[in-house]
Amino acid sequence: MNEHALKNIPLKLYNTAERQKQELKPIKDNHIQLYTCGPTVYHYAHIGNFRTYIFEDLLRRTIQFFGFSITQVMNLTDVDDKTIRGAIAKGITLDAYTKPYKDAFFEDLKTLNIQSAEYYPAATDYIPAMIEMIKVLLDKKVAYKGGDGSIYYAINQFPRYGCLSHLHLEDLQAGASERVAADEYEKEHVADFVLWKSYDPERDGQIYWESPFGLGRPGWHLECSAMAMHLLGETIDIHVGGIDNMFPHHENEIAQSEACSGKKFVNLWMHAEHLVVDQKKMSKSLGNFYTLRDLLNKGFTGIQVRYLLLQTHYKTQLNFTFQGVESVKSSLQRLNDFIQRIYNIQTLQSDGQVDLLVNDALIRFAEALADDLNISSALAAIFDFVREINCLCDVNQVSQKEAETVINLMKKFDTILGVLTFDKREENIPEDLQEAFAKRQQARQEKNWALSDELRDFIHQRGYLIEDTPQGTRLKKQ
Ligand code: AMP
Ligand code: ZN
Numbered sequence: 001m002n003e004h005a006l007k008n009i010p011l012k013l014y015n016t017a018e019r020q021k022q023e024l025k026p027i028k029d030n031h032i033q034l035y036t037c038g039p040t041v042y043h044y045a046h047i048g049n050f051r052t053y054i055f056e057d058l059l060r061r062t063i064q065f066f067g068f069s070i071t072q073v074m075n076l077t078d079v080d081d082k083t084i085r086g087a088i089a090k091g092i093t094l095d096a097y098t099k100p101y102k103d104a105f106f107e108d109l110k111t112l113n114i115q116s117a118e119y120y121p122a123a124t125d126y127i128p129a130m131i132e133m134i135k136v137l138l139d140k141k142v143a144y145k146g147g148d149g150s151i152y153y154a155i156n157q158f159p160r161y162g163c164l165s166h167l168h169l170e171d172l173q174a175g176a177s178e179r180v181a182a183d184e185y186e187k188e189h190v191a192d193f194v195l196w197k198s199y200d201p202e203r204d205g206q207i208y209w210e211s212p213f214g215l216g217r218p219g220w221h222l223e224c225s226a227m228a229m230h231l232l233g234e235t236i237d238i239h240v241g242g243i244d245n246m247f248p249h250h251e252n253e254i255a256q257s258e259a260c261s262g263k264k265f266v267n268l269w270m271h272a273e274h275l276v277v278d279q280k281k282m283s284k285s286l287g288n289f290y291t292l293r294d295l296l297n298k299g300f301t302g303i304q305v306r307y308l309l310l311q312t313h314y315k316t317q318l319n320f321t322f323q324g325v326e327s328v329k330s331s332l333q334r335l336n337d338f339i340q341r342i343y344n345i346q347t348l349q350s351d352g353q354v355d356l357l358v359n360d361a362l363i364r365f366a367e368a369l370a371d372d373l374n375i376s377s378a379l380a381a382i383f384d385f386v387r388e389i390n391c392l393c394d395v396n397q398v399s400q401k402e403a404e405t406v407i408n409l410m411k412k413f414d415t416i417l418g419v420l421t422f423d424k425r426e427e428n429i430p431e432d433l434q435e436a437f438a439k440r441q442q443a444r445q446e447k448n449w450a451l452s453d454e455l456r457d458f459i460h461q462r463g464y465l466i467e468d469t470p471q472g473t474r475l476k477k478q
Helices: 003-008 048-067 080-088 095-112 127-139 169-173 218-230 243-261 293-296 302-310 322-343 354-370 375-394 401-418 431-445 451-459
Strands: 012-015 020-023 031-036 069-074 144-146 151-153 192-198 217-220 236-242 266-272 275-277 466-467 474-478
Touching: 003 169, 003 236, 003 354, 012 266, 031 218, 048 069, 048 236, 048 266, 048 275, 048 302, 048 354, 048 401, 069 218, 080 095, 080 144, 080 275, 095 293, 127 151, 127 192, 127 217, 127 218, 127 243, 151 243, 151 375, 151 474, 192 243, 192 466, 217 218, 218 236, 218 243, 236 243, 322 401, 354 375, 354 401, 375 401, 375 466, 431 451, 431 466, 431 474, 451 466
Parallel strands: 031 069, 031 236, 236 266
Antiparallel strands: 012 020, 144 151, 151 192, 192 217, 466 474
16 A cells, blocks of 8 residues: 555645635644534534534544644533523533533544544633633723623724624624624624623522623633633634534634734634534524434444444535435445455455555545545545455455455545444354344334343353444354
């Protein structure tokens, strides 16, 4: 496998701010600093959220595939309008309210085989850094105190406001309200936004922090600016999120960070399109959502969900259907059956075509990824390769040595996909055990725990274990 050829392929990514693809050039050495907006931990993340996180995982893995090292930060928004509302409604502290959702999020990342970021800062751990930023913005007269005691950002003091979403302030402000204290709002309501929301005992219960501007709590937009700059520095290589984050969230992040530092905040902005259901964004507010847990309870594996969310280009909306998840099963089976077939090759002969096919497939795969993460073309390169090698296997023209090269290439592909199984399958599992295993899977789906336990005991007595792998459950000899 000629990996040197990869060095000559420039990794190009679409920059939302510039509206064009540009080559990734690190600010420093060979290292990329990546900031990814993380979950608001007021609920379990839904698979729409995970579409964005899987895109970010693809981006992270691709950056590494092309030889860069990486520091990724993904924040946890544990204080905002929604978490405070949730904690008050349940009559518990903010920490007690958000903790189970934080834990669930990390569990879900594992189930989906999403690589860990280097940092997962929680907003509540960075309040002093946020206060410091507000002080600077007040000093620079970009921020002011409103009549309600909250601190606002004066967007007309930042001439570049709107640069990311290409808004023209003059056109927009005519009908706009003067200022907005809510964390989330639409383009029609572009206005001065809140940096520090002053405490209201009725609304906020016991949830507040002390600051030089009075009791209160930070605005959501400020949280990401402060954590990004604190952990990664004033200028970072790439900042990403879902497309709904572009305005106002990322626009406001630019305004805050650049007014503070006087430097460009982000070199490259990327945004993932939404996962939709019947043309509507999957969201908690519309109630049209599935959590990962919902899908696992329906019998799908994390790896199947991962593949589903991965296989469509991130700039194309992905319509969620159960048929879609079903069809993923056969794609995965095809790839994993291929790997088993290659493991079983005993032949010593070949007509020497494999090396060429391996090198071509690797280059095609890499070029597709380098073209703004074109995963559909990258997958097409893999499936074409599988077809070609299968044809050679049919006529016994893949030798054992070449089989090793093929497996190595599949492993290389999987550093990006993260969905393949390289364990050699147990041959000759007795049929009645396979049947018992299938029945147990069914019993679990139907939540018939008594039958499921009974079948498990039967399998154990026969000397086999039921093993959970990221790819699903399987039988293994004890
Ligand atoms: P939230 O927890 O609402 O702050 O969202 C976390 C991340 O998920 C953000 O980057 C959002 O842009 C993204 N997101 C929310 N809904 C969807 C969706 N339906 N499809 C893709 N990404 C989404
Ligand atoms: Zn953010």
